Every structure is written in structure tokens, then in C-alpha cells.
Amino acid sequence: xxxxxxxxxxxxxxxxxxxxxxxxxxxxxxxxxxxxxxxxxxxxxxxxxxxxxxxxxxxxxxxxxxxxxxxxxxxxxxxxxxxxxxxxxxxxxxxxxxxxxxxxxxxxxxxxxxxxxxxxxxxxxxxxxxxxxxxxxxxxxxxxxxxxxxxxxxxxxxxxxxxxxxxxxxxxxxxxxxxxxxxxxxxxxxxxxxxxxxxxxxxxxxxxxxxxxxxxxxxxxxxxxxxxxxxxxxxxxxxxxxxxxxxxxxxxxxxxxxxxxxxxxxxxxxxx
Numbered sequence: 001x002x003x004x005x006x007x008x009x010x011x012x013x014x015x016x017x018x019x020x021x022x023x024x025x026x027x028x029x030x031x032x033x034x035x036x037x038x039x040x041x042x043x044x045x046x047x048x049x050x051x052x053x054x055x056x057x058x059x060x061x062x063x064x065x066x067x068x069x070x071x072x073x074x075x076x077x078x079x080x081x082x083x084x085x086x087x088x089x090x091x092x093x094x095x096x097x098x099x100x101x102x103x104x105x106x107x108x109x110x111x112x113x114x115x116x117x118x119x120x121x122x123x124x125x126x127x128x129x130x131x132x133x134x135x136x137x138x139x140x141x142x143x144x145x146x147x148x149x150x151x152x153x154x155x156x157x158x159x160x161x162x163x164x165x166x167x168x169x170x171x172x173x174x175x176x177x178x179x180x181x182x183x184x185x186x187x188x189x190x191x192x193x194x195x196x197x198x199x200x201x202x203x204x205x206x207x208x209x210x211x212x213x214x215x216x217x218x219x220x221x222x223x224x225x226x227x228x229x230x231x232x233x234x235x236x237x238x239x240x241x242x243x244x245x246x247x248x249x250x251x252x253x254x255x256x257x258x259x260x261x262x263x264x265x266x267x268x269x270x271x272x
Contacts, residue, residue: 001037002257003027003134003171005051006044016042018170032117032133032221048090050136050171051115053224056083057213058140060155062228063201069236078204078212083140083226084160091168091259095141097243098161099266103143106243106263109229110187110195110251112180113138114206115171116223120214128210131219134173135180137251137259138226139166139187144235144242166251166261167224177255180206185230188250194241197230 002018016024017037024042029035031051060079061067067074089095097106117133140159147158177183180199187195204212209227213219234241243249247263 001173001176003031003050003173004042004044004169005048005171006042007046007048008043009045013048014042016044046090047092047169049088049167050169051167051222051224053085053088053115053222054220055223056085056087056165056226057223058083058159058226059204059209059228062203062209063197063230064203065197065201065231066229066233067203069231069233074203078209080213081155081159083156083165087160087162087164089163089166089261091166091261093166093261094163094264095139095166095243095249095261096161096163096264096266097245098143101146101161103145103158103161104242105144105235105240107142107144107234108187108189108194108243108249108251109140109142109233110185110253111138111140111226111229112183112185112199112253113167114180114210114225114227116210116219116221116225117174118221119218121218122216123211123214125207125211128207128214129174131210131214132174132206133221134171135177135253135256136167136171137169137253137256138224139249139251139259139261140226140229141165141243165226166259168259169257172256183256184254186252187232188252189241190247194234195230195232197232199227201230202227
């Protein structure tokens, strides 16, 4: 099942089951508990990120080719960083280039996002997938200057500006994707394919990541896990390619869909 989250014309927020013809039926109940698909036709006024996560956990350097292009050693454990939930952006919403705390090196990163379905802790790898609700597309937008040079060796400052976690366009439940490692993933910038690879290049697969992140740590329902990006990111290109106002970025993952966001510039301190 593919599930969307949307706002109706009255401002109410709902989930709905998406049908192949593009129509959707309203879901009643708890997405992380018991729910049912009704016969009521959904009338979205605005498409939202498919979940409102309580936490966003991110794994860096999780594709072998990307680690190579970054000049980094293959890690022995998943590399963890976090993004603020305030950084979530909806499908179609703008990626805003920071200007108050200025960055001129904002990069795209297509990622498979895993959504946790039920509270868990200390999950063994062989049971990790029981706790996954489903998958969506993510763009791990990154201000490389703040990530690499100005962040005091910590990644979070460059990773968690507002709008730096677009999610969507839908949530695909786990039973529709038997092996997430088989998925193709790509980034398209202004019509040009910049990243195009497969998730079987993971250093740490989804069950390993979920098990590792749950170790001595509670994962709450709705937690979003970003699983890393393949090679082809902007900062590793020669010359580098960074996002600029007017760009349009699409993250596309097989069997999930396409997440598209325009790029705009934040109003500066001297602008109203």
C-alpha cells in the first residue's frame, strides 16, 4: 500500500491510501497501530511529508562508491548524525538556501528513508524488519561549508537548516518492497541525472542499520532513518555543483516515486 499525508481545504491533516489511478481513500485510525482504509475519497489541498517524525536519524558514508569519492575509509560501524524535525519539508515545498547564516555550498543527496512502525529497543538484526513500517524518498540537503569547515567537526549544523529534509511523496508499506537493497535511486537536477545507483551498494543494509540504531536506544514510532547517499553528490564533482535559486531537484526511487522540490534563496537580513 502507498500512503499519502495531506492537508484538506479546511486545514485538517489526514492520511489516505493512494490508488494506481491517482485517487486516494481516507484512512481512519492510527498509522502506527490499527487503521482501515475507508470508501471516502480524499480531497488533498496540499501534499505533506508522509510522516511527522519524532526523530530523524541519519547514516553517513553508507555507499561504498560515495565513501570512495569522499576520500573516506569504509566505516566499521554505521556513522550516525541527526537532523532536527523542524528541517522537514513537504513534496513541492522549497529548499531554502540559508542567508542569515550564509551557505554558498548547499548540496543534494538522494536517500532511501526508512520509517519505524513500532517502538523498539535492542532489536536483533534478524528481527529488525518487523519494526519497519515502510519507506519513502528523502533529500539529505547539506550545507557543505558548515558541515566540513565551520561546524567544529560536527555535521549537524550543516545538515539541519530549515527545509533540509524533504520527504515524500508517499510512504510505501514494507510488504510491497521485499528487498530494499534491490531499489534503484537517483537525483535529477534541472533535468540532468546527477546520481543514479542501486541500494545494493550499501555498506550496512537496512536490518543492520535498524538493529544498530536501536542498541541501548529507543526508536519511537514514526522515527525516520536516512540510509545514506550514493556517489555523484555535488561537492565531489569537478568543478563542484551546488544548488542555486531557480534549481529544481528530484529524488526518485524505484517503486516509491519522485520527490520534487524547487530551490529558493532565504531573505537576507536586509530584506523584508
